[in-house]
Each structure stands twice: as C-alpha cells, then as structure tokens.
Amino acid sequence: MPQIKYPDDLYEPPETASIRDLLEQQAWRQNPGLARRLAARVSRRLKSRKTGNRRVMHWKHRTLLSLAVILASLLIIRMEAAIAQEQTGQPIWGLLLHSDSGAYTQLAIDTDVQIDITGLIARVEITQQFSNSGSQWAEGTYRFPLPQGAAVDRMRIRVGERILEGEIQEKETARRVYQQARDNGQTATLVEQQRRNQFETRLANIGPGEAIEVTISYLQNISYSDFSYHLRIPMTFTPRWTPGRQHVDLKPAPKPQLLPASNSNDHALSLRANLASTVEFAAIESRYHDVDIQKSAHGYHIELLDPYAVADRDFELSWTAVQNTAPSASLSTYYDGESVYAQLMLAPPLEEAIVLQAREVILIIDTSGSMEGPSLSQAKAALLHALKSFGPDDRFNLMEFNSETDVLFDRSVPVNHTSLDDARRFIRGLSANGGTNMAPALKIALGLPELEGLMRQVVFITDGAVGNEADVLKMVAGDLGDSRMFTVAIGHAPNSWFMRKVAEIGRGSHVHIAKPDEVKEQMSALWGRIQVPALTDICVDWGGSAEYYPEIIPDLYAGEPLWLIARLDSEPTMIGLCGRFNDRDWDLTVNGWDVASGIPGGDNLAILWARKKIEALEDGLLFGADRELTELEITSLALDHGLLTRHTSMVAVDKTPRRSVDDTLAQSNVRGLLPAGASATLANYPSTATGWQAQLLLSLFVLLLATLMLWFSGSRLPSANLSSWSRPSPL
Amino acid sequence: MKAGLSGRRWLLAAVCCTAVSFSIHAAWMPIKAKVAQQLLERSWQKTLAGDTEAKPWPWADTRAIAVLEIPRLGLREVILEGSSGRNLAFGPTLLNNTQMERTTDRILSGHRDTHFKFLQYLETGDLLRLQTSGDTRDYRVTWLETVDSRRQQLVIEEGLERLTLLTCYPFDSPLAGGPLRWVITALPVERDTG
Numbered sequence: 001m002p003q004i005k006y007p008d009d010l011y012e013p014p015e016t017a018s019i020r021d022l023l024e025q026q027a028w029r030q031n032p033g034l035a036r037r038l039a040a041r042v043s044r045r046l047k048s049r050k051t052g053n054r055r056v057m058h059w060k061h062r063t064l065l066s067l068a069v070i071l072a073s074l075l076i077i078r079m080e081a082a083i084a085q086e087q088t089g090q091p092i093w094g095l096l097l098h099s100d101s102g103a104y105t106q107l108a109i110d111t112d113v114q115i116d117i118t119g120l121i122a123r124v125e126i127t128q129q130f131s132n133s134g135s136q137w138a139e140g141t142y143r144f145p146l147p148q149g150a151a152v153d154r155m156r157i158r159v160g161e162r163i164l165e166g167e168i169q170e171k172e173t174a175r176r177v178y179q180q181a182r183d184n185g186q187t188a189t190l191v192e193q194q195r196r197n198q199f200e201t202r203l204a205n206i207g208p209g210e211a212i213e214v215t216i217s218y219l220q221n222i223s224y225s226d227f228s229y230h231l232r233i234p235m236t237f238t239p240r241w242t243p244g245r246q247h248v249d250l251k252p253a254p255k256p257q258l259l260p261a262s263n264s265n266d267h268a269l270s271l272r273a274n275l276a277s278t279v280e281f282a283a284i285e286s287r288y289h290d291v292d293i294q295k296s297a298h299g300y301h302i303e304l305l306d307p308y309a310v311a312d313r314d315f316e317l318s319w320t321a322v323q324n325t326a327p328s329a330s331l332s333t334y335y336d337g338e339s340v341y342a343q344l345m346l347a348p349p350l351e352e353a354i355v356l357q358a359r360e361v362i363l364i365i366d367t368s369g370s371m372e373g374p375s376l377s378q379a380k381a382a383l384l385h386a387l388k389s390f391g392p393d394d395r396f397n398l399m400e401f402n403s404e405t406d407v408l409f410d411r412s413v414p415v416n417h418t419s420l421d422d423a424r425r426f427i428r429g430l431s432a433n434g435g436t437n438m439a440p441a442l443k444i445a446l447g448l449p450e451l452e453g454l455m456r457q458v459v460f461i462t463d464g465a466v467g468n469e470a471d472v473l474k475m476v477a478g479d480l481g482d483s484r485m486f487t488v489a490i491g492h493a494p495n496s497w498f499m500r501k502v503a504e505i506g507r508g509s510h511v512h513i514a515k516p517d518e519v520k521e522q523m524s525a526l527w528g529r530i531q532v533p534a535l536t537d538i539c540v541d542w543g544g545s546a547e548y549y550p551e552i553i554p555d556l557y558a559g560e561p562l563w564l565i566a567r568l569d570s571e572p573t574m575i576g577l578c579g580r581f582n583d584r585d586w587d588l589t590v591n592g593w594d595v596a597s598g599i600p601g602g603d604n605l606a607i608l609w610a611r612k613k614i615e616a617l618e619d620g621l622l623f624g625a626d627r628e629l630t631e632l633e634i635t636s637l638a639l640d641h642g643l644l645t646r647h648t649s650m651v652a653v654d655k656t657p658r659r660s661v662d663d664t665l666a667q668s669n670v671r672g673l674l675p676a677g678a679s680a681t682l683a684n685y686p687s688t689a690t691g692w693q694a695q696l697l698l699s700l701f702v703l704l705l706a707t708l709m710l711w712f713s714g715s716r717l718p719s720a721n722l723s724s725w726s727r728p729s730p731l
Numbered sequence: 732m733k734a735g736l737s738g739r740r741w742l743l744a745a746v747c748c749t750a751v752s753f754s755i756h757a758a759w760m761p762i763k764a765k766v767a768q769q770l771l772e773r774s775w776q777k778t779l780a781g782d783t784e785a786k787p788w789p790w791a792d793t794r795a796i797a798v799l800e801i802p803r804l805g806l807r808e809v810i811l812e813g814s815s816g817r818n819l820a821f822g823p824t825l826l827n828n829t830q831m832e833r834t835t836d837r838i839l840s841g842h843r844d845t846h847f848k849f850l851q852y853l854e855t856g857d858l859l860r861l862q863t864s865g866d867t868r869d870y871r872v873t874w875l876e877t878v879d880s881r882r883q884q885l886v887i888e889e890g891l892e893r894l895t896l897l898t899c900y901p902f903d904s905p906l907a908g909g910p911l912r913w914v915i916t917a918l919p920v921e922r923d924t925g
Contacts, residue, residue, distance in 0.1 A: 369792030370815035435792045685880035689843050689899040691907025692760035699753035706746040
C-alpha cells in the first residue's frame with residue numbers, strides 16, 4: 001500500500017520524516033485548498049479499492065448499459081445483413097428447367113465461342129448445348145451473362161427437332177407474330193434483355209431427354225485504356241441456388257448436379273477469334289487462357305491452346321498498337337453488294353513526339369441545389385486538382401452557375417501564384433444553392449475574348465437536367481467559334497444525350513460519372529488527357545461522296561485513337577487526311593489498294609455505320625426533322641441491318657409446325673414480352689431512406705440515458721463527498 | 732471535488748441537449764415531407780392552370796411535374812423533377828433527369844419511410860394513375876421484386892411504356908443506407924385488349 005498522507009498528518013510528521021516529507025508538509029500548510037483536494041482524491045481511490053461499494057456497482061451498471069447498447073446496434077446490423085443475404089444472389093447462368101417434379105439448373109455441356117473483331121467492335125457468337133436429363137416435359141429459362149453495352153441481335157434455339165430463330169421485325173409485327181404463333185400452339189418467344197448484363201429468354205415444351213442448343217450473337221464495343229485495346233467476354237457460369245422471391249411458386253428443387261471442372265471434359269470450351277487489322281500490333285495477350293496466335297491474311301487468328309479448356313473463367317484479350325513519331329492511319333472496308341462501308345482509324349503519335357500547346361482553360365461548374373453533398377465536394381477536389389495540371393504558358397478562368405452566373409476573372413489570366421490563390425479561394429468558397437440555369441453560363445464562357453495562339457478548352461461540369469436542349473445546343477453551335485467543349489455529367493441519370501451532343505459539336509469529349517466517389521479519379525484522367533492534343537483541325541477527303549460519322553471530327557489526343565466510319569458509293573482509291581500537328585500543317589494519303597477488304601466479320605462495319613446513322617436521325621428530331629419520315633427511315637435501316645431499335649424487336653418463332661396443340665405456353669406474365677431497345681441507358685439505384693425513425697429512437701434513447709445519469713449523479717454523489725470529510729478542516 | 736462533479740453534470744446536460752436537438756431534427760424529416768407535399772400540391776395546381784414556371788417555394792431548385800394516384804389506397808403524391816437527395820426529402824422524384832413528357836420509361840423513386848412507405852402495401856393488379864401536365868395515364872402493377880443495388884443497375888429503355896416505382900428495402904429497417912431496393916413495375920393499361 002502506498003504511503004498516504006491524511007490531513008491529520010499535517011501536525012504529526014512521522015519520526016523518520018525525510019526532507020521531501022518536510023517540504024511537502026510545508027507546501028500543504030501554505031496551500032490548504034490543494035491539500036484538501038489531493039487528500040479527498042486519494043481517500044476515494046482507497047475506499048473504492050477496500051470496500052468495493054456503490055462506486056463499483058456504478059461501473060457494473062455502466063458496463064451493462066454499454067453492453068446493451070452494443071448488443072442493440074449489433075442486432076440491427078445483423079438483421080439488415082441477414083435480410084441482405086437472403087435476398088441477394090446472382091442469377092443462375094445456364095438453362096433453368098422447370099417441370100412438375102421441380103426445377104433445376106442445367107449447365108452447358110459444350111460451349112463454342114466465335115469472335116470477329118473489326119476496329120472498335122466485336123461480333124461474338126456463342127453456342128451452348130444442354131439436355132433435359134429429366135423424365136418429364138419441362139419449361140426452360142435460358143440466362144447468359146452479357147458484357148456491358150452488348151445487345152443480342154441474333155438468336156437461334158434448337159429444341160429437339162424444332163428450331164426457333166430470332167428475327168428482327170417491326171415492333172407491332174413482332175408482337176402480332178408472337179401472339180399468332182402462341183395461339184396456334186407453336187412455340188415462340190420474344191427476346192428480352194431486361195437487365196443490360198443479362199440475356200434471358202423462355203422456352204416451352206422441352207421433351208424428356210431432348211437436346212437443346214442455344215446460339216446467341218451480339219456486338220460488343222472494344223474498350224481502350226492504358227494504350228491497349230481490351231475485350232472481355234464473361235463466361236463464369238457459377239451456379240448459386242438463391243432464386244429468392246421470383247420462384248416462390250416452385251416446389252423444393254433437387255440440388256443442381258455440378259461436376260467439378262477437373263474430372264470432366266463434358267463442359268468443354270472452344271474459342272476462336274479473328275482480329276482484323278492492316279497494321280501490326282506490338283503485343284497481343286490473353287489474360288486467363290493460353291492461346292495460339294497466328295498471322296492471317298486479314299490480321300490475326302487466335303485459338304485456345306488447351307483442348308480440354310472449360311468455361312470456368314472469363315476470356316480477356318488485349319492488344320497494343322505500335323506507336324510512331326507522327327500520326328498514322330489505317331483503313332478497312334466492306335462491300336455488301338450495294339455500298340462500301342469504310343472504317344478509318346487515326347492513331348496518335350508517341351507522347352514524347354508531341355510539342356505541348358498553350359491552352360486557355362475555362363472551367364464551369366454547376367452549383368445549383370442538386371449538387372449539394374458529395375457531388376459538389378468531389379467536384380471541388382477535382383477542380384483544385386485541375387489547377388495543378390496547367391502548363392506555364394496556359395491561361396485559365398473559373399465560372400460557377402446556379403440561378404445566376406459568377407465569373408472569377410474578367411478575362412483568362414496567366415498561371416501564377418496570385419491567380420492560383422484567387423482560384424483556390426473561389427473553389428473552396430463554392431456552395432450549392434438555387435436553380436440550374438446553364439445557358440447564360442455557356443454564353444458568357446464562349447463570349448470571352450479569344451486569345452491569340454491559345455487553344456480554348458471549356459470544361460463544363462453539371463448534374464443537371466436541361467429542358468430546352470435544342471435551344472441550348474443551337475446557341476452553343478452558334479457561339480462556339482474555335483473553342484473545344486468537354487462535358488462532365490455527374491449523377492444517377494443526367495441528361496447524357498445533351499452533354500454528349502455538346503461535346504460532339506465542340507470537338508471535345510464527354511464523361512459520365514455515375515457515382516460521386518468516382519468524380520476525382522475520372523476527372524484526373526480527363527485533365528491528363530486534354531493536356532496533350534496531338535492532331536487538331538482534322539479534315540478528311542474520302543475521294544467521292546461519303547456519309548461519315550462522327551459528322552464533326554474531334555481532335556486526336558495522345559494515347560487515344562480516333563475512328564471514323566463512312567458509307568461510300570464505291571471502293572476508295574485515295575483518301576486524303578489533313579490537320580495541324582505540332583503547330584504545323586500535316587497531311588497524309590491513304591492508298592485504297594492497301595485496304596483490308598472482305599475481312600471476316602466485315603458486316604460489323606455496316607451495322608456500326610447504321611447505328612451511327614440512326615443516332616444522327618434521332619438527333620435530327622430535336623432540330624425539327626419530320627417525325628414520321630424519320631421513323632420510317634430508322635425502321636427501314638434497322639430492318640436492313642438487323643438492328644434492335646425502339647421501332648423494331650426480335651421475335652423467335654418455331655420454324656417447325658407442331659403436331660399437337662399444347663397448352664403449357666398459356667403462361668401469363670412471361671417477362672419476355674418486353675423487347676429490348678437499342679437506346680437503353682443505365683442508372684444507379686438512388687438511396688431512398690431517411691432513417692428518421694432510427695435517428696429519433698436513438699436520440700430519445702440517449703436522452704433517457706443521460707437524464708437517468710444526471711438524476712443519479714445529482715442525488716448520490718454529494719453524500720459520497722461528505723463521508724470523506726467527516727472531520728472539520730484543520731486549518 | 733465539486734468542480735469535477737459539476738463538470739460531469741454539465742457534460743450530461745450537454746448530451747441531453749444534443750439528444751433533444753437530434754430528436755427534433757429526426758422528427759422534422761416527416762414533418763418536412765408532409766409540408767413540402769402541401770406546397771407542391773399548390774404549385775402543381777398552378778402548373779395545371781398554365782404557369783409552367785411555378786415554383787413550390789421561391790428558392791426551390793425543382794418543381795412539381797406530375798401527380799401519382801393510387802385509387803385503392805386513396806393516396807396522392809406530387810412528383811418532383813430532379814432525383815437528388817435534397818429533392819427526395821420533399822417528395823418522390825423522377826429519376827430520368829428530363830421532362831416527364833419526354834420519357835416513356837418513367838422511373839420514380841421515393842423514401843421508404845416517408846412518401847413511398849405505401850409501396851409495401853401495393854399488390855400486383857393495383858391501378859396507378861399518373862397525371863402529367865399533358866395527359867393522364869393508367870398503369871397496372873405487374874411485378875414486385877427486390878434487387879441488390881450493389882450488383883444491378885437500372886436499365887432505362889426509352890420507347891418502352893412503363894412505370895417503375897422504387898424505394899429502399901426492407902421497409903421496417905431502422906437504418907438507412909442498405910443495399911436493397913424494392914422495385915415495382917407497372918405497365919400501361921391497354922385501351923383495348925386486342
């Protein structure tokens with residue numbers, strides 16, 4: 001036990017008092033208040049140790065209480081997690097068979113994949129075989145994972161002897177054909193692609209032991225990042241039996257029979273890919289599979305090396321172009337018997353070969369009320385980052401708009417300490433309030449006096465909806481001059497179409513950032529990109545009449561090639577290109593004889609062109625084109641090229657007439673009644689709970705707890721205080 | 732000793748005050764939701780009367796663009812333009828950031844503990860009536876399902892006539908910010924069943 005001094009000791013120092021004790025006594029005498037406080041503290045500590053009284057009880061109570069709180073919050077969180085686990089679950093890829101005896105998933109026996117890559121687009125055809133191993137007639141739901149942005153436009157299903165072939169038809173006709181077939185007792189389906197990354201269709205009347213073969217074909221965009229092209233085909237058919245709510249009517253299902261990948265070559269995968277190109281690639285790689293790469297007449301041929309490969313992982317192919325010191329071009333064409341479809345790729349030179357150009361950067365940010373929260377704070381961080389990306393000869397300006405527009409500098413200023421400080425203060429001071437009035441902001445930005453020898457880049461950041469799209473677009477087109485427009489859309493579903501169009505007219509680019517936490521990252525990429533324009537003011541002479549897209553040719557930036565697609569009357573002989581490269585005039589001639597024509601998958605070019613054309617026609621509607629005429633034109637284009645649009649849909653009808661009329665198809669609510677549109681966009685689910693009940697409950701609970709504690713401390717602690725002060729003060 | 736004691740009492744008092752202000756803030760949310768609907772209803776009547784610029788309150792960054800009615804439940808909700816967190820506090824919003832007349836695939840989202848609380852009582856076959864400034868359209872609830880927002884995205888398909896109502900799930904979870912969503916799909920009632 002430590003040596004403790006009570007106030008009594010002040011008069012009777014211990015006999016063996018050291019100098020330190022004496023000094024202490026002296027100090028206490030001089031400062032009685034301190035002495036009392038110290039003694040009280042020590043005595044309380046002692047008391048609680050010796051007797052373990054009320055104080056300990058208090059701690060117990062507290063511990064109990066905190067435990068209760070922790071338990072309660074844990075319970076809430078667990079509840080949420082349990083529900084989440086119950087309800088989530090990936091769709092089961094493959095064929096889900098329902099029969100009277102239950103439902104089970106049938107995995108593909110064999111999978112065959114054929115890929116034809118032409119430029120920035122790939123045609124992927126996948127054939128899968130299944131069999132109904134049950135002893136009863138079954139109804140099947142076929143599900144297949146699709147990559148982002150792919151739409152199935154060809155489909156063939158073989159069930160026993162019957163063949164169901166998907167056909168693109170005019171929407172109303174498709175619906176009629178489907179209904180007629182159904183009424184006749186034929187098997188029929190309408191293609192559904194409710195979710196963008198999932199293909200799903202229903203089949204009726206699969207006989208016991210019957211074989212089913214499903215062939216689907218889709219076009220997929222090639223992505224470009226880190227100087228390489230990438231193509232990823234999802235193929236993981238991991239079955240998980242969590243159908244949840246949608247199949248509550250089903251009887252308990254037998255467990256799906258899954259064979260481990262290693263001891264079966266039933267689930268074999270075969271894959272072939274053609275990569276059409278007139279230029280050499282620096283590297284071609286397959287990330288997850290061993291492949292054999294051969295040079296062919298039209299480019300490269302790629303095949304899986306492993307004959308026992310199984311479809312247990314995604315297939316990813318990436319290839320890298322050779323980079324030169326000057327911009328280069330390559331051309332491929334396809335002749336469909338009527339017209340020639342040509343694709344021209346412009347490749348940027350190495351970044352080292354580009355002389356940096358002085359720019360005038362105008363940053364415009366939307367500070368309307370809807371930007372409040374993470375959108376604005378992320379955008380502010382991105383703007384601060386942008387200030388660091390300016391070169392020494394650049395000039396810049398900043399603007400914000402809500403109901404009003406506010407410009408930082410009267411005219412763009414050089415990059416120096418004062419201007420950067422002003423800018424930083426301006427950015428930090430931004431707050432969200434008011435309406436979204438974007439037209440005046442754009443008008444002011446484009447109306448600022450142009451600076452000699454500087455390339456003007458306007459970066460426009462908003463989450464807003466635009467009502468008068470056509471008017472604003474016309475205004476931008478009229479005032480644009482030599483400026484370049486870059487648009488950044490933030491949020492669930494901003495008016496992406498308008499933003500893309502502004503960027504297209506402004507020869508810039510468009511970024512859509514769906515999640516606020518991605519703003520900073522994606523914007524940093526944008527700043528880096530627009531720093532290095534490689535080839536500007538590009539013009540193309542196709543050597544004859546040509547209908548080409550994009551209609552306004554954007555600039556070429558380091559690390560990102562540019563693609564033009566055109567329809568020509570005849571095979572091109574000479575194509576002339578011109579532009580500005582490193583502040584000098586640049587031109588290049590592409591010889592028509594060097595062209596890759598008749599490449600496998602060349603019809604992709606026609607489809608690609610038709611898609612662009614339809615997009616342009618739909619845009620025309622906003623600028624006052626005749627609706628009926630446009631719709632007619634779109635429908636005929638879509639039918640010619642087999643495209644799914646909002647005016648056409650795909651219907652699959654049994655080609656073989658059935659002998660007996662079966663009523664199993666009299667199913668209501670087949671989800672597949674909705675045709676997939678070509679113009680679908682994706683959006684994230686917003687957060688839709690305030691959680692006010694929880695907040696109210698929690699704060700009331702805390703209130704109760706605090707009041708209780710206040711009450712307890714008020715009634716008891718003074719008595720504890722007294723007990724240690726039974727003696728009168730000695731001083 | 733006295734100083735320490737009163738310090739703790741002060742602390743407890745401060746906790747009490749914070750708790751009171753938090754409860755007021757929490758209780759304010761449903762009140763705000765109700766009051767905003769009243770103001771919105773007024774501005775909607777003005778919009779119907781032809782004033783396209785009618786704002787529910789002078790500093791608003793949104794406006795009333797439609798009214799959703801559920802005859803079976805006798806409910807009526809004014810729909811707002813612009814799906815931002817701030818607008819959701821005032822009423823259900825149209826997620827496709829554009830005008831109601833311009834889209835056929837209409838997606839409405841609302842808070843599960845205020846305006847879209849009733850979504851849990853909807854059943855397939857229920858009639859939904861959506862009144863826009865242009866016309867009034869009837870939809871019938873066709874599918875009810877839960878989705879996981881971490882795994883799936885919404886597909887907006889222009890050209891498709893459809894009404895989607897979505898809110899957070901589960902309805903009785905006291906915590907906000909869960910990953911699940913309750914999605915109700917309604918298809919237009921065909922004028923003639925041919």
